[in-house]
Amino acid sequence: MKTLSIGIIGLPNVGKSTLFQALTRHKVNIANYPFTTIDPNVGAVAVPDERLTQLSKLAPQATVLPAVIEVVDVAGLVRGAHKGEGLGNQFLSHLFPIEALLFLVRCFKDKEIILIIDDPKEQLTVLKEELLKKDEEIAERIKKEKRELDTPRLSEKPYLVVCNVRSGEENYDCADCNLSLDCKLELELSELNEAEKKELGESSKLPVLVNSLYKLLDLITFYTFVGGKELRAWPVKRGTLAPQAAGIVHTDFEKNFIRAEVVNWQKLLEAAHSTRASTELSRTSSGQAAWSEARQKGFLQIEGKEYIVHDGDVIVVRHS
Numbered sequence: 584m585k586t587l588s589i590g591i592i593g594l595p596n597v598g599k600s601t602l603f604q605a606l607t608r609h610k611v612n613i614a615n616y617p618f619t620t621i622d623p624n625v626g627a628v629a630v631p632d633e634r635l636t637q638l639s640k641l642a643p644q645a646t647v648l649p650a651v652i653e654v655v656d657v658a659g660l661v662r663g664a665h666k667g668e669g670l671g672n673q674f675l676s677h678l679f680p681i682e683a684l685l686f687l688v689r690c691f692k693d694k695e696i697i698l699i700i701d702d703p704k705e706q707l708t709v710l711k712e713e714l715l716k717k718d719e720e721i722a723e724r725i726k727k728e729k730r731e732l733d734t735p736r737l738s739e740k741p742y743l744v745v746c747n748v749r750s751g752e753e754n755y756d757c758a759d760c761n762l763s764l765d766c767k768l769e770l771e772l773s774e775l776n777e778a779e780k781k782e783l784g785e786s787s788k789l790p791v792l793v794n795s796l797y798k799l800l801d802l803i804t805f806y807t808f809v810g811g812k813e814l815r816a817w818p819v820k821r822g823t824l825a826p827q828a829a830g831i832v833h834t835d836f837e838k839n840f841i842r843a844e845v846v847n848w849q850k851l852l853e854a855a856h857s858t859r860a861s862t863e864l865s866r867t868s869s870g871q872a873a874w875s876e877a878r879q880k881g882f883l884q885i886e887g888k889e890y891i892v893h894d895g896d897v898i899v900v901r902h903s
Contacts, residue, residue, distance in 0.1 A: 586627065587818060588653035589796050590678050593687035594699055594706050595659030598747040598766040600624065602687060603656035605769040606789060624656040630797050631790040632804065634848050634895060635816050641855050641873050642811050650804050650816040652796060655681055660713055678714075679734045683799050684742040686710055687766075690757055691749035703746060703757035714738040741799050745792065762795060764788040803894035806848060807832060811871050825890040829900040839902040843886045846874070848895045850882040874899075 591599045607626030629649040639647045657677050678684070688703040700706050714737040725732055746760040750768055772780055772787045780786060802818045805828060809815070819828050825845075830837025846854075855873035857880075877883045892898070 586651060586653040587800050587802065588655055588681045589683050589685050589800070590655045590657050590681040591685045591687055592657050592660060592678070592710060593689070594709065596696055596699075597659070597687050597689035597706070599656050599659065599687050601766040601770050602745070602747070603654060605766060605773045606654055606793070608773055626654055626656075627651040628654050628793055628796075630793055630804070630816070630818065632816055634804070635806070635814070637852060638806060638848060638897070639814055641851070642808065642814055645808070645812050645814045648813065648815040650797075650802075650818040652793070652800065652802075652818065660710060678737055678740075682740070683796070684740050685796065686742055686744045688744065688746055688757060688760075690746045690755045690760075690763070692753055692755070693749070701755070703755050704759070707744065707757075707759055711738065741801075743795060743799050762788070762792055764792065803892070805892050805894075805896040805898055807898055807900075808871075808874070819892060821894075823892050824888065825886055825892060825898070825900075826888050828892045828898070829902070832900060836900050836902050840888060841901045841903055843890060844883055844899040844901065845886050845890070845896050846877045846883045847893075848897050850880075851877050851897050854880055854882055 591603055593599050603624055603626065606628050607624075629651055632649055635647065635649055639645065655677065686707055688706040690703050692701075700709065718736045718738050722732065744757070744759045744761045746754075746757050746763040747766045748754040748763050750765045754763075768785070769787060769789055772785055773789070775783070797818070800818075801821050803821050804816050804818060807813075807815050807817065817828070817831055819831060825843040826837045826840040829840050829843065851873055854877035857876055874883070
C-alpha cells in the first residue's frame with residue numbers, strides 16, 4: 584500500500600526539522616546553519632481519530648492501528664533553487680512523488696538564528712516562485728524532447744501554510760497563514776505524557792495540523808476488523824470504489840473482490856449497546872457480537888463493485 588505523503592518545505596532554518604521531529608518523534612539532525620538536512624527525513628504520522636477510540640471498546644484485546652500519512656522533511660530551499668542554488672535541483676526532485684505540500688515560514692524574531700529572509704510573505708513568495716520556475720524549466724525541456732509530462736506540476740500541488748511562531752513573544756504577521764504553532768514548544772510537548780502536559784497547562788496543536796493535512800489530501804477513513812483481533816483505520820481518497828479500497832487492505836482483495844459488507848461506525852456502536860450484544864460482548868471481548876447484532880437490526884448493507892466508500896464505514900471484504 585502506498586502511503587500518501589506531505590512534504591515540509593521552507594527556507595533554511597525556519598524550523599522544518601523541528602516540526603518533523605515533533606510530528607513523527609524521530610530524532611533528526613537539528614542545527615543552526617543552512618542545509619542541515621541533505622537527504623530528506625521520512626516518517627509516518629498517526630491520524631488522531633476519536634471514532635477509532637470508540638470502536639476499540641468493542642474489542643478490548645484487539646490490536647488497534649490508526650490511519651497514517653507520510654511526512655517528508657525536505658532540505659531548505661533558497662532563491663535560485665530551480666537552477667541548482669543550494670543543491671536546489673536535488674531538493675526539488677524529492678517533491679515530485681509527494682501529493683501535497685506544507686509551506687513552513689518562520690514568523691518569530693531571533694537574531695541568533697541564521698535566516699536568509701525575515702519577512703514571512705517574502706519567504707512564501709520565494710518558495711512558490713522556485714516551484715513555478717522549476718515547472719517551467721521542466722516543461723521547456725519536455726517540449727524540446729517532444730514527450731508528455733508524466734509527473735504533476737510542483738506549483739499545482741495542494742498546500743497548507745504553517746507559521747512557526749514563538750509563544751508569548753513578538754512575531755511577524757502573515758496574512759497567508761492557515762495555522763500558527765510554536766515548533767519548538769511542540770517538540771518539547773511531544774516528549775511529555777498527557778499528565779505532564781496537563782500539569783504545565785499546555786496542549787498541542789499537532790492534532791489540528793495532522794487533521795488539516797488529512798483533509799488537504801482529500802482523505803476519508805474506513806475501518807476493518809480482522810477476526811476481532813485487529814481493528815484498523817485505513818486512509819483512502821474520497822470517491823474511492825469498494826474494490827479499490829479492498830486493494831488497499833490487500834492487493835489480492837481488489838482482484839478477487841466479490842462484495843463488501845458495510846456498516847456505519849455509529850450504527851455498529853448502536854448495535855453493540857443493545858442488551859443482547861452487550862451480554863455477549865462481556866463474554867467474547869470482540870466486535871463479532873456487535874457485527875452480528877448490526878446484521879440482525881438491518882444496519883449492515885451488502886455492496887458491490889460500484890459502491891463508493893463513505894467516511895466512517897466499517898467494512899468486511901468478501902473475496903474469492
